[in-house]
Amino acid sequence: QVQLVESGGGLVQAGDSLRLSCAASGRTFSRYKMGWFRQAPGKEREFVAIIDRSGGSTDYADSVKDRFTISRDNAKNTVYLQMNSLKPEDTAVYYCAADGSSTYYLSRRSMAYPYWGQGTQVTVSS
Numbered sequence: 568q569v570q571l572v573e574s575g576g577g578l579v580q581a582g583d584s585l586r587l588s589c590a591a592s593g594r595t596f597s598r599y600k601m602g603w604f605r606q607a608p609g610k611e612r613e614f615v616a617i618i619d620r621s622g623g624s625t626d627y628a629d630s631v632k633d634r635f636t637i638s639r640d641n642a643k644n645t646v647y648l649q650m651n652s653l654k655p656e657d658t659a660v661y662y663c664a665a666d667g668s669s670t671y672y673l674s675r676r677s678m679a680y681p682y683w684g685q686g687t688q689v690t691v692s693s
Contacts (some may be wrong), residue, residue, distance in 0.1 A: 569593050569665050569682050576661060576687030579653055583691070587648040589663030589684055596644040597621075600666040603637060603648045604677055605659035605689075614675040615661070616648060626673050631657075653691045660686040 570592040579585055589601070602617040616627045616637040625637050636649040646663055664680035674680075 569596065569599060569667070571663050571665060571682060571684035573661065573663050573684040573687040576689045578690045578692065581654055581691055581693050583653050584649070584651045585653065585689060587650065587661055587663075587687060587689075589646045589648075591644045591646070591665065593644070597641040598667060599682075600668070600673060601637075601639060601646040602664045602666065602674075602680055603646075603661060604664060604680075605657075605661045606686075607656075607659040610659075612662070612677050614677070617673045617675070618646065619671065619673060624673065626675070628675075650689070653689075655691045655693045658689060658691050660688050662686045 573589045575587040603615040604612050605615050606612040614628050618625045618637045618639050622639045634652045639646040663684045665682040666680045
């Protein structure tokens with residue numbers, strides 16, 4: 568089992584950057600594939616990015632590709648989401664999630680992730 572705590576959210580202007588962090592408890596962080604999801608008011612939770620156990624493979628939603636970068640530091644039990652060129656439509660609560668399955672498949676489905684953080688608010692003003 569793993570506990571996740573996100574940080575780094577805030578209020579920024581369009582075009583600004585933010586870096587979200589997600590700190591994980593436990594000594595087995597490197598066994599988890601890690602994902603970022605977001606949920607805007609009145610909308611369903613959506614996939615943002617995912618990274619494999621080693622950090623060598625990533626996947627992004629089309630809406631954030633080339634603007635967001637997911638990375639991880641297994642020595643620090645932390646996964647990051649660097650968000651550049653932020654847009655008002657990026658406004659949402661951002662969640663990190665952990666998938667401990669043994670497959671190499673990187674799932675975009677939130678149901679594949681049994682562990683979730685509490686979320687951090689990102690607000691982008693125009």
